[in-house]
Amino acid sequence: MEQILQITNLSKHYGALKAVDDVSFTIEKGHVYGILGPNGSGKSTTLGMVLNVVNPTSGDYQWFGGGVSNHDALKRIGAIIERPNFYPSMDAVQNLKLVCKIKNITTDKINEKLELVGLLSRKHSPFKTYSLGMKQRLAIASALLNDPEILILDEPTNGLDPQGIRAIRDLIQHISSNGTTILLASHLLDEVEKVCSHVIVLRQGNMLYSGPVDEMNSTHGTILIDASDRGGLKYFISQQSYAGSIEELVDGFEVMLLSDIDTAQVNKDAVQAGIYLNKLLLKKQSLEDQFIELTNNQPQAS
Numbered sequence: 001m002e003q004i005l006q007i008t009n010l011s012k013h014y015g016a017l018k019a020v021d022d023v024s025f026t027i028e029k030g031h032v033y034g035i036l037g038p039n040g041s042g043k044s045t046t047l048g049m050v051l052n053v054v055n056p057t058s059g060d061y062q063w064f065g066g067g068v069s070n071h072d073a074l075k076r077i078g079a080i081i082e083r084p085n086f087y088p089s090m091d092a093v094q095n096l097k098l099v100c101k102i103k104n105i106t107t108d109k110i111n112e113k114l115e116l117v118g119l120l121s122r123k124h125s126p127f128k129t130y131s132l133g134m135k136q137r138l139a140i141a142s143a144l145l146n147d148p149e150i151l152i153l154d155e156p157t158n159g160l161d162p163q164g165i166r167a168i169r170d171l172i173q174h175i176s177s178n179g180t181t182i183l184l185a186s187h188l189l190d191e192v193e194k195v196c197s198h199v200i201v202l203r204q205g206n207m208l209y210s211g212p213v214d215e216m217n218s219t220h221g222t223i224l225i226d227a228s229d230r231g232g233l234k235y236f237i238s239q240q241s242y243a244g245s246i247e248e249l250v251d252g253f254e255v256m257l258l259s260d261i262d263t264a265q266v267n268k269d270a271v272q273a274g275i276y277l278n279k280l281l282l283k284k285q286s287l288e289d290q291f292i293e294l295t296n297n298q299p300q301a302s
């Protein structure tokens with residue numbers, strides 16, 4: 001599989017706040033990836049780092065298999081990470097011509113992209129007359145003008161009505177079916193399940209899960225585990241085949257399970273490794289349940 005982006009141990013700390021903490025994942029060509037997490041979980045910061053607008057505290061990322069400068073990589077990427085911003089009195093074509101000028105690319109793709117996003121018939125209407133959904137679709141057309149290999153969208157359906165949401169989701173699937181890789185950030189599990197083939201789940205800067213969407217529901221819950229020797233315990237857990245992501249909390253490590261475990265056996269193995277557990281709690285909640293619980297009090301997009 002052709003690699004589009006590889007992120008390795010990427011972190012962004014603002015003082016004591018770990019906006020993104022030790023996140024690693026890979027994006028391969030042809031899939032639709034979602035970064036899923038509640039508000040403040042580090043989605044935009046992650047996108048900002050790989051788009052070279054936020055400086056990482058540590059870690060690394062590599063575009064297109066490496067050997068490509070950031071400057072050249074950005075020419076192969078289409079991204080919308082802010083609210084669509086065009087000149088209000090100018091129409092779609094005039095605005096897109098300006099984008100072509102700024103990006104130093106030809107204007108011959110304008111009609112094709114306007115047709116793709118369903119705005120061809122409104123191409124001579126001033127931007128200020130567009131609905132929010134149309135504005136977002138124009139932004140997508142603008143990001144596609146250079147035929148990027150990957151399209152990056154931050155909360156693409158935020159603030160849209162149900163029809164607008166549907167139009168954007170259909171559009172994303174259509175763009176993906178033409179071979180463009182897509183990476184989108186969303187706080188809506190439902191959106192990611194409907195649109196994405198792969199998902200990276202973030203919570204408070206930590207990655208809880210990375211993998212195919214349809215395998216997300218088949219997680220085996222988590223354990224909360226602790227010992228006075230935290231360093232030794234972390235090493236011990238990382239060696240266990242059942243351990244997925246490991247997150248250090250105040251009261252121990254929360255470990256996502258990749259398979260079912262026998263807690264007595266875990267305890268025995270720990271003792272054999274010289275680790276004396278003072279906590280081992282099995283939580284059978286699936287990742288989906290955890291996510292819903294986490295986001296229950298979050299405002300919805302529409």
Ligand SMILES: Nc1ncnc2c1ncn2[C@@H]1O[C@H](COP(=O)(O)OP(=O)(O)OP(=O)(O)O)[C@@H](O)[C@H]1O
Pocket residue numbers: 014017018019020037038039040041042043044045046187
């Ligand atoms: N420039 C900054 N200075 C200080 N803290 C920041 C800065 N940018 C982001 N943060 C903090 O980092 C954390 C992650 O923010 P981020 O915007 O990446 O989250 P998000 O998942 O994209 O959330 P949202 O959907 O609300 O934008 C938050 O706690 C946020 O307050």
